Amino acid sequence: MAFQTMESQSNPQMTKDDKLSIVMFPWLAFGHMIPFLELSKLIALKGHRITFVSTPKNIDRLPKIPQNLSPLITFKKIPLPHVEKLPENAEATIDLPYDKVKYLKKAYDQLEQPITQLLQDTSPDWVIYDFAPYWLGPIAAKLDISSAYFSIFIAASLCFVGPVQNLIGVRDNNRTKPEDFTVPPKWVPFESTVAFRLFEINRVFDDVTGEDENVPAMYRMGASIDGCDVVAVRSSYEFEPEWLQLLEEIYQKPVIPVGQLPPIPQDHDSVDDNKEWKTIKEWLDKQAKGSVVYVAFGSEAKPSQYELTEIAHGLELTGFPFFWALRKKRGLADTEVVELPDGFEERTKERGIVCTSWAPQLKILSHDSVGGFLTHSAWSSVVEAIQFEKPLILLTFFTEQGLNARLLEEKKMGYSVPRDDRDGSFTRDSVADSVKLVMVEEGGKIYRDKVREVKGLFVDRDIQDEYVNNLLDYFRKHNQRARAQDAT
Known part of the structure; x- marks a missing residue:
């Protein structure tokens, strides 16, 4: 289902008054900052001005923006306040082991005053913010600035976690133990398998219940939704129409x-990027078309030692060439460094690469020799895989990844490595069998075909352009209505 009629399709010449000034404020995780940056670029392409706010180290690590957009996108660096127990120089989740992310949230909350000052000084038309700054909606309203909560999570995941009243604890929703999250909730009126498996919810249950010395993630999300004028979602009607419709009913406010x-x-990559990519490309060029399994679990997920060992042996058992972007530790404060099995690199050196530094994922996925992607199911990685028609082998670690995986399984867009429901354990054989199924076996043809089939819905530039136009149309009309109300 696409939009039937839209004024913006004619793209009339914008007057100066039509151009919007927008502040972007994502959470301090690259899985959040990158989608915020992509949306910023698409909005700037329409001639609107963006102020992208984050901490100095994070802004320095973001991908460079195209030169034609640099006059329209301003990066605003706000220093991260010092918080006890937060390791030195840690400014993003990538810099920290999971148990220390709560201190990053505490530091982030102390950005309330400088963000308020920035909004007062710049008076933007809109502020687009993430789930973490639960305090920002009321501040924007007080300053007469329109606000949008932008969810990098898909609509199915948002529907699963539920209505605002449940999230902020106003209403008892009878979900008090991990097992309650392993079945679809009562407010989902259609058949679905979207729910956590027990090991998935157990890994993040402290952030659901608030037992982590911090404002729980669910409360943050609920308050962020409650305080905004409109909810923007990284999704499309072509992909999950029923979930988007349900979300609007659940939230009782516009969902776009x-x-x-x-x-x-x-x-226009840097010299260093090109140098690293040149070496990787030379290796990929030597491999047969569709033969390489690319393995990467994003900037945050780090396998346990047991998981790492089984993944390594599983890759070895496939006999396939592989490129593995591996995180052995999360930041300098991470004392639990994981290691590859003894002799693994020596035994696989002719057909595999293990990269423990940054890997250019988009370029690797675009290469013809890559025939499958073993991934954690975070949505940016899913979109990138579909963009280059790479079938998905799913191995979830935490946060919303399990919910993404269920929807992908439902739609036959990905196959999950079989695991024990209680502890999430899996074997080297299950890794090897899953990779072979999805990449080459007849039984996995449906996954290979499905990714090719849905590619157009995910990456068509005209469809994407239409969604951004629709969002901006809503922004303009909302502000016109607000001005009209103020005038009466």
């Missing part, structure tokens, strides 16, 4: 999908 935000491949 912004498309899947497929990244535009960069053609």
Whole structure:
């Protein structure tokens, strides 16, 4: 289902008054900052001005923006306040082991005053913010600035976690123990398998219940939704129409999908990027078409030692060439460094690469020799895989990844490595069998075909453009209504 009629399709010449000034304020995780940046670029392409706010180290690590957009996107660096127990120089989740992320949230909450000052000084038309700054909606309203909560989580995940009243604890929803999250909730009126498996919810239950010395993630999300004028979702009607419709009913406020935000491949990388990519490309060029399994679990997920060992042996058992972007530790404060099995690199050196530094994922996925992607199911990685028609082998770790995986399984867009429901354990054989199934076996043809089939819905530039136009149309009309009300 696409939009039937839209004024913006004619793209009339914008007057100066039509141009919007927008502040972007994502959570301090690259899985959040990158979608915020992609949306910023698409909005700037329409001639609107963006102020992208984060901490100095994070802004320095973001991908460079195209030169034609640099006059319209301003990066605003706000220093992260010092918080006890937060390791030095840690400014994003990538810099920290999971148990220390709560201190990053505490530091982030102390950005309330500088963000308020920035909004007062710049008086933007809109502020678009993430789940974490639960305090920002009321501040924007007080300053007469329109606000949008932008969810990088898909609509199915948002529906699963539920109505605002449940999230902020106003209403008892009878979900008090992990097992309650392993079945679809009562407010989902249609058949669905979207729910956590027990090991998935157990890994993040402290952030659901608030037992982590901090404001729980669910409360943050609920308050962020409650305080905004409109909810923008990284999703599309072509992909999950029933979930988007349900979400609007659950939230009782406008929900606007912004498309899947497929990244535009960069053609102006730095010298270092090109040097690293040249070496990787030379190796990929030597491999047969569709033979390489690419393995990566994002910037946050780090396998346990047991998981790492089984993944390594599983890759070895496939006999396939592989490129593995591996995180052995999360930041300098992470004392639990994981190691590859003895002799693994020596035994696989002719057909595998283990990269423990940054890997250019988009370029790797775009290469013809890559025939499958073993991934954690975070949505940016899913979109990138579909963009280049790479079938998905799913191995979830935490947060919303399990919910993403269920929807992908439902739609035959991905196959999950079989695991024990209680502790999430899996075997090297299950890894090897899953990779072989999805990449080459007849039984996995449905996954290979499905990714090719849905590619157009995910990465079509005209569809994506339409979603951004729709969002901006809503922004303008909302502000016109607000001005008209103020005038009466």
